[in-house]
Amino acid sequence: MGQFIQQLINGLTLGSVYGLIALGYTMVYGIIGMINFAHGDIYMVAAIISVTVITLLAALGISAVPLALMVTLLVVMAFTAVYGWSVERVAYRPLRTAPRLAPLISAIGMSIFLQNMVQLTQGARVKPIADMMPGQFNLFTFDGFTVFLSYTQLMIIVVTVVLLAIFTYIITRTSFGRQQRACEQDQTMTALLGVNVDRTISLTFMLGAALAAIAGVMVTIYYGVVDFAIGFVAGLKAFTAAVLGGIGSLPGAVLGGLIIGMLESFWSAYYSPEYKDVAGFALLILVLMFRPSGLLGRPEVEKV
Amino acid sequence: MTTFQARTHTVTLTERLKDATNVALIAILLGIPMIGLHTVDAGGKLMVATRWPWLLAFVATMFFGRLALQFAIDQFKLKRLTRQRTRTLEVATPRPWLKWLGYGLLGFSLVLPIAFSDNRYVVDTATTVLIYVMLGWGLNVVVGLAGLLDLGYVAFYAVGAYSYALLSTQFGWNFWETLPVAGALAALFGILLGWPTLRLRGDYLAIVTLGFGEIIRVILINWTEFSGGPNGIGSIERPSFFGLPFKPDSDDGATFASFFGLEYASEHRVIFLYYLILVLALLTNLFIARLRKLPVGLAWEAVREDEVACKALGMNVTNVKLSAFAIGAMLGGFAGVFFAARQGFISPESFVFSESATILAIVVLGGMGSQFGVVIAASLLVILPELGRDFSEYRMLLFGAAMILIMVWKPGGLISRREPSKVLAGVEK
Amino acid sequence: MSNQQSHLLEVKNLTMRFGGLTAINDLSLGIEGGKITSIIGPNGAGKTTFFNCLTGFYKPTTGSVQMNHPEHGALLLEKMPSHLVARKASVVRTFQNIRLFPNMTVLENLIVAQHNALQKASHFSLAGLLGLASYRQASEAAMEKAEMWLTRLKLRDIANMPTGNLSYGTQRRVEIARALCVDPLLICLDEPAAGLNPRESAELNDLLLYLTREHHKGVMLIEHDMNVVMKVSDHICVLNFGNKIAEGTPEQIQNNPEVIKAYLGEEEIEDTTEEEAA
Structure with a gap:
């Protein structure tokens, strides 16, 4: 029982991170109908930048945790958003009217480029940082097993919930959200109505990158180690989460992330850690067989 | 798709410089966290080190690279425009050389x-x-x-x-x-x-x-x-x-x-x-x-x-x-x-x-x-x-x-022309 | 069967609902072989939805669509997946927004339509891979059939052109030729005259008459162009908001007060009535 609740907390934390990255996938997919293959690497870039920023802040003597956290988040989000913008500008925009697979290949190229760029400029070694928020709440003890919730875990869960609320607000209530949804439906018509489609798509990429940046900061603080290769697996899982939840749906992305995160932590704890990646994919295949649009996705009616 | 530009508009040098400057600005933003700063291992602890000259070189490369690229694209477009004027109808010709190359x-x-x-x-x-x-x-x-x-x-x-x-x-x-x-x-x-x-x-x-x-x-x-x-x-x-x-x-x-x-x-x-x-x-x-x-x-x-x-x-x-x-x-x-x-x-x-x-x-x-x-x-x-x-x-x-x-x-790939698999004999392709 | 002799296709109490919207309401209709039956009605009357129900793309909420096939007997189309509707029941359709294979040539489009027969003759590609005579014969027969329809629809000269580059009217003809290559007993045409010029539209009339009179095919037509509908139809069914409001010969329909009311309720009918007057 204690073990179960502990895994629930761990799964929730991991799932929140996947959910944050999945939000970026789902937003970009929603607006241009393409898998942003470089999104996992955007997250990796963010994690690497956050190592630099956290180290820099420590060197400058800024030790108050809330301040350091805020500064790190803002700085990393800003820089990562520029990366998101550039990825769209270089690998997607020139190919907007190209055959469907062309942008996919350019995005895979971008993913390879980003990984190797980071490896070259920041080194291939694993980068460790000190625990920024040590400490935990010991919730209760059950059969000699103390269930805990670390401050970092709490922060990750809270940040995810808050962000989901903010983003749902942006998409459903603001003018940008309306423009974004209009672009999803029909780009040409949206352009004719005087909306700057290029700008809307760019902004979507930047928002997605900013979300990945938050996930990157969180993971850096949570695990304390980061390297240039973390993007692929995280991206894969997050994309799985986005599809599982129903691509295009924001709550679906977070739900998918949580499910994948829970599945992984329970599977590792009770079954075998080796096959945890397999479990996520197997679940995805199963769900898609019965609900081809994912859990919360809108079923697509084929227009004949 | 969504940019409706007049094709005949000639671009001034100032515009090109402005464009290259924008690229350079983006390059600065991209470069600061990756090239300008990096973390190095100093006795089991990470330290931030700087590489400003590298960043400068990177930004300069981007600036001049963009100028050169734009220049090349302009030349290319100009050529194509004149070609289009002289030959209005482009007939898709079969490419026998491809076969021979094969x-x-x-x-x-x-x-x-x-x-x-x-x-x-x-x-x-x-x-x-x-x-x-x-x-x-x-x-x-x-x-x-x-x-x-x-x-x-x-x-x-x-x-x-x-x-x-x-x-x-x-x-x-x-x-x-x-x-x-x-x-x-x-x-x-x-x-x-x-x-x-x-x-x-x-x-x-x-x-x-x-x-x-x-x-x-x-x-x-x-x-x-x-x-x-x-x-x-x-x-x-x-x-x-x-x-x-x-x-x-x-x-x-x-x-x-x-x-x-x-x-x-x-x-x-x-x-x-x-x-x-x-x-x-x-x-x-x-x-x-x-x-x-x-x-x-x-x-x-x-x-x-x-x-x-x-x-x-x-x-x-x-x-x-x-x-x-x-x-x-x-x-x-x-x-x-x-x-x-x-x-x-x-x-x-x-x-x-x-x-x-x-x-x-x-x-x-x-x-x-x-x-x-x-x-x-x-x-x-x-x-x-x-x-x-x-x-x-x-x-x-x-x-x-x-x-x-x-x-x-080449978004369609290097060879995007499709050869029909069935042909009606005696009719022009 | 009680109604074996009566109709080629028997639609009984067909209803199609999308959530709260009733697109087709309790529609019954009989279609005869060798005749042209037109479905007309204002935009949004449920005509294309009706086609989608017939051809297996939508599953009707209630009601039945029975095809009295000379070889396979009575077939319930609403229970069949869409590909069997064409393959087994020999009901083939075209689409309102033309659906050709744009990168493939006109000829290839027509050969693809004969896929099932050819695939069978090629013994799932084995005979084809080995180049056996039986497959070669089937392949030649397919080419001949394609060429026959190409010639009949005046498409022979462009047989080797990718269909994506053709003009709208020509694409419509290719789509009809492709459907004919399936050897349908009933061919459902969704606005075949849309975007055609007067000459092309007259040619379409000839073609439709030729198909019914010479080949004894059943033709179902959704069409807004009253020049086509009134000239060639044997039977007309008028839909409005999913309900059948009238049915009969062109003369009966033209004089039906219900129809006039349904059409004159809309502004856009003016040019249709002008055309009729002309």
């Missing part, structure tokens, strides 16, 4: 090991190119012809390779005995994966196939009793020349060298392997070229073009897709058998996602559905990194950049 390449590939008989490296690289050509042709059936996005093609390659590795080490099967079995097994895996998933929408299929590729790899890593785990399977029997092994003379029977009265040389096997994959690849090419003209091949392309119309014409779309999936998988399985036989050792390391991505890139870069395009793209993607071995640190970086650039330059 024959030339075929001739070259036949004599290559003889021309480079003293250069094992060249023959080895050419063999690798041919493996990718074969994989590219196999995936081309799935992606290029049937239009199904498969991101886990490497799984079928792995099925073929492990089939041979296991059947030869455990049961003593030889290369030729295993080849059809492994192909059938890979096809079976293709059907097993395809049957529940092929009704999914294109991009969902992509993620499911990607997941399938990962599942196969994870199983290979962890099911140690079966696959040898991360250590893989070694000392796989090498293919022999119709029963004559390639090894130094020994007492237990004739070898290739002794039978033909040759001095034993390790190159013999290298050359034999080259011809073996060449034959396999050529057979694959014939097979696909033939299938393309058959109803099933036409149906693949029709499904790629419009599924709804196919249904309205009475086609069982799921079966058509399954057949593409199975045949693509089978060809991948064949390539896998050859791979295992050539390496003599395989491990899950060889079947990672980046392999799938490379094969997909070969298909898309070559031009979807084009057999010849696959050859060109496979050569490019294998030889480019090989050429880059001298500056190996930048190799993959440039590889990624090249993928982006080629796609932006």
Whole structure:
């Protein structure tokens, strides 16, 4: 029982991170109908930048945790958003009217480029940082097993919930959200109505990158180690989460992330850690067989 | 799509400078956290170090690079504009030179090991190119012809390779005995994966196939009793020349060298392997070229073009897709058998996602559905990194950049022209 | 069967609902072979939805669609997947927004339509791969059939052109030729005259009459162009908001007060009535 609740907390934390990255996938997919293959690497870039920023802040003597956290988040989000913008500008925009697979290949190229760029400029070694928020709440003890919730875990869960609320607000209530949804439906018509489609798509990429940046900061603080290769697996899982939840749906992305995160932590704890990646994919295949649009996705009616 | 620009507008130098300045500003923002700053290990603790001169160099490169690029694009557009004015109607001409280039390449590939008989490296690289050509042709059936996005093609390659590795080490099967079995097994895996998933929408299929590729790899890593785990399977029997092994003379029977009265040389096997994959690849090419003209091949392309119309014409779309999936998988399985036989050792390391991505890139870069395009793209993607071995640190970086650039330059792939598979005689093309 | 002799296609009490919207309400209709039956009605009357129900793309909420096939007997189309509707029941359709295979040539489009017969003759590609005579014969027969329709629809000269580059009117003809290559007993045409010029539209009339009179095919037509509808139809069914409001010969329909009311309720009918007057 204690073990179960502990895994629930761990799964929730991991799932929140996947959910944050999945939000970026789902937003970009929603607006241009393409898998942003470089999104996992955007997250990796963010994690690497956050190592630099956290180290820099420590060197400058800024030790108050809330301040350091805020500064790190803002700085990393800003820089990562520029990366998101550039990825769209270089690998997607020139190919907007190209055959469907062309942008996919350019995005895979971008993913390879980003990984190797980071490896070259920041080194291939694993980068460790000190625990920024040590400490935990010991919730209760059950059969000699103390269930805990670390401050970092709490922060990750809270940040995810808050962000989901903010983003749902942006998409459903603001003018940008309306423009974004209009672009999803029909780009040409949206352009004719005087909306700057290029700008809307760019902004979507930047928002997605900013979300990945938050996930990157969180993971850096949570695990304390980061390297240039973390993007692929995280991206894969997050994309799985986005599809599982129903691509295009924001709550679906977070739900998918949580499910994948829970599945992984329970599977590792009770079954075998080796096959945890397999479990996520197997679940995805199963769900898609019965609900081809994912859990919360809108079923697509084929227009004949 | 959404920018409506007047084509005749001449751009002033100031505008170009402004544009380059913007690029430089972006470059500063991109460069600060990656180039300007970096963390270094200082006695178990990270320290932030700076590299401002590098950043400056990077930004300057971007600034002048952008100017040069824009200048080149302007020149190109100007040329095209004048060309368009002089020749209003562009008639699509058939390109006979492409055919001749194909024959030339075929001739070259036949004599290559003889021309480079003293250069094992060249023959080895050419063999690798041919493996990718074969994989590219196999995936081309799935992606290029049937239009199904498969991101886990490497799984079928792995099925073929492990089939041979296991059947030869455990049961003593030889290369030729295993080849059809492994192909059938890979096809079976293709059907097993395809049957529940092929009704999914294109991009969902992509993620499911990607997941399938990962599942196969994870199983290979962890099911140690079966696959040898991360250590893989070694000392796989090498293919022999119709029963004559390639090894130094020994007492237990004739070898290739002794039978033909040759001095034993390790190159013999290298050359034999080259011809073996060449034959396999050529057979694959014939097979696909033939299938393309058959109803099933036409149906693949029709499904790629419009599924709804196919249904309205009475086609069982799921079966058509399954057949593409199975045949693509089978060809991948064949390539896998050859791979295992050539390496003599395989491990899950060889079947990672980046392999799938490379094969997909070969298909898309070559031009979807084009057999010849696959050859060109496979050569490019294998030889480019090989050429880059001298500056190996930048190799993959440039590889990624090249993928982006080629796609932006030619979104339809290098050879995007489709040759009809049925022609009505006596009517102009 | 009680109604074996009566109709080729028997639609009984067909209803199609999308959520709260009733697109077709309790529609019954009989279609005869060798005759042209037109479905007309204002935009949004449920005409295309009706076609989608007939051809297996939508599953009707209630009701039945029975095809009295001379070889396969009575077939319930609403229970069949869409590809069997064409393959087994020989009911083939075209689409309002033309659906050709744009990168394939006109000829290839027509050969693809004969997929099932050819695939069978090629013994799932085996005979084809080996180049056996039986397959070669089937392949030649398919080419001949394609050429026959190409010639009949004046498409022969462009047989080797990709269909994506053709003009709208030509694409419509290719789509009809492709549907004919399936050897349908009933061919359902969704606005075949849309975007055609007067000459092309007259040619379409000839073609439709030729198909019914010479080949004894059943034709179902959704059409707004009253020049086509009134000239060639044997039977007309008028839909409005999913309800059948009238049925009969062109003369009966033209004088039906219900129809006039339904049409004059809309502004856009003016040009249709002008055309009729002309």
